[in-house]
Amino acid sequence: MSIRYFDGESAEVHSVAVRVTTNELVIYRPAGAEVVARWPIGEVAVLGDVQHEAAPPVVRRGSDARLIIEDPQVRSHLASLVPALQPLVPQPVAVGRRIAIFSAAIVALVGMFWGALDYGTEYAAPFLPHSLQAQLGETVLDDLLADKEECEGAAGLAAINRLANDLAREAGYRHPITVHIVEGGPVNAFTLPGGILVFYSDLITQAKDSSQVAGVVAHEIGHVVHYHPTKGLVRAYGMDLLLKLVSGGYSDMMSTVGGGGSLLLALRNGRAAEREADSTGVDLLERRGLRADGVSSFFQQLMEKEPKDAAAAAGIWSSHPPTAERIEATRRPATGRPAFSTAEWQALRNVCK
């Protein structure tokens, strides 16, 4: 019976044997039966468990002394005599059940978080204080415009801002819209949180007529009134947080893979948002009695320039729906008042000069 006893005061090794009486654990030297220590049964405990430790120490509560029992037979013998030593005997663990509960809990939690993120932002984003959204947007704007030239033509800026604010008011959006025009390309425009629109001047100079620019303005206002940029940001941060929670911040690889997943989610949301912005934009133009064929004719022009539909080819990897589909969905007759007066359109064309 090889039991080692340490008195908790020094590192001296005592080879001992153990005897159980009605109310005591008696620790004694096998040779000469000299008693080393007597532990009251009520104060005996096991530290740790056999699942994690090879030899969980038996202790007397409140002292540093230890009994180390390696022999499984001795352990189960003592455990049968002293209930407090039960942890020394391996208990059957329902591994399958434990894994099932764990996985179910994780799946449920992730699902809840995901749902809250995906649907919650849909409803919560408009309630984020406008000042906060604007601050977010301006931070991003400062970053984006750091090395770019902004166009300062007052009349042109006034024209595009006038239309943007008219359309936003038509949609019941209560905050002011600010349009920035950046010199150069690509032929593009985008929206930042807080009602900030950024247009590249190439889009304006390459537009066939004012209705195309008006179409793009209307599309971007569609993004604004649906709070797409704010939702996008909230989702991105939320996904990041979710990944950290799930991976425990341990594995870089895990977050890379997960990052791919959240990118796909963002892109899917992106396509849905584009469709929503398209239809809202066209709708707003029609409600104000303005020419609403600009959106589809703008896409038409894009298609002619680059017949290969990059968005359709990229499929789920695309942030935008297939262009052909968008042309179909936004096709309107070329009727209604022009969105810009001739003078306004002239000024807008010359906004960078």
Add this chain to the structure above:
Amino acid sequence: MLVTLGWSRFWGRTNIRRYVWSHLAILGDRFEYRGRGRELLIGFLLALLLVAVWIGLMWLVWLYVFHEKPAASFGMFDLFSLSVALIGFPLAYVGHYAGLRYKLSRTRWRGIRCGMAGSAWSYGALATGLHFANATTAYLLTPLVSVSLARPRISNTRVGTLPFLFAGRAGDIYGRYIGYYFLNIVAWIVAGIAVFAAVGGTIESLGISSDDFLKLLSKPSLNTVLLVLVLAFAAYIVFGLLILPLRCWWQAYLMRYLVTHSRAGNVLFTTAITTRQMWGFLVLNYLIVLLTLGIGWPWVMHRTMKLISAQLWIYGEPNGQEIRQPTDRSPGYGEGLLDMFDVSGV
């Protein structure tokens, strides 16, 4: 326990340590790990609080020193990230030392508590200063840094009342380091030439002139991106094969030196860890964790434990009666800073 919800990691880590410690024995007696998950959680929350206070402080600086005016594209976020980089570096060292102290204080051998004396803050200051000096002298101070930082860690370690002693001097290992230093430079040059030759050869064999190649890069298609990725990976492998073994050669030497110059009372330590074993420890383990998305981590733990038990040789037996239980108190919570900067392996 790797892929787990963030908060359970404190308890998971504690369980893993209890397992690892109890499967390592010296002179027939197993180590015990008696830390609690709760202590790790508290440490983490304290570190979180520290960071929160720091964010608040930086916010005030932003308000009252910079008056919310971004100067030359230097905004609030730049100020914050710069300041975190500045304090993060020293704090990571402080956390490293405090984490060691915590782990030792929760470690028992023959019922005797281990511990670590010394100040984590002065270690942090020393480490920051030395690493800074090293970086500004083209890493020629590395042996000095290694030895000077090993000294406080080793000589402050105690098993009960028995202190460890460290008798290393940087001068002893400078010769080998200078050799490593220049071999390393040569290896980088060779690897660089190999990669450039390979890239050039690939481009030529594809029949693309360098002008076309530049055009391809300025308007990348999916194929170009893939090609560049493959080339980058190949370059990584070439560098890995040349540079890393050299590094392992030096690390193995350093490890042998540090271990053999440490002792505890009349107990001497030594190791003959080879470059190959160091490669297995540093590189293979990393690859295992990476390629299994972290699931292979228990395997890595097991490999590491086997390496330690095979390669840490102990001579001499301590007088058990002379090693007494320490009377000082151990830290109440653990590892917050270390956890924050995520540099703790176990």
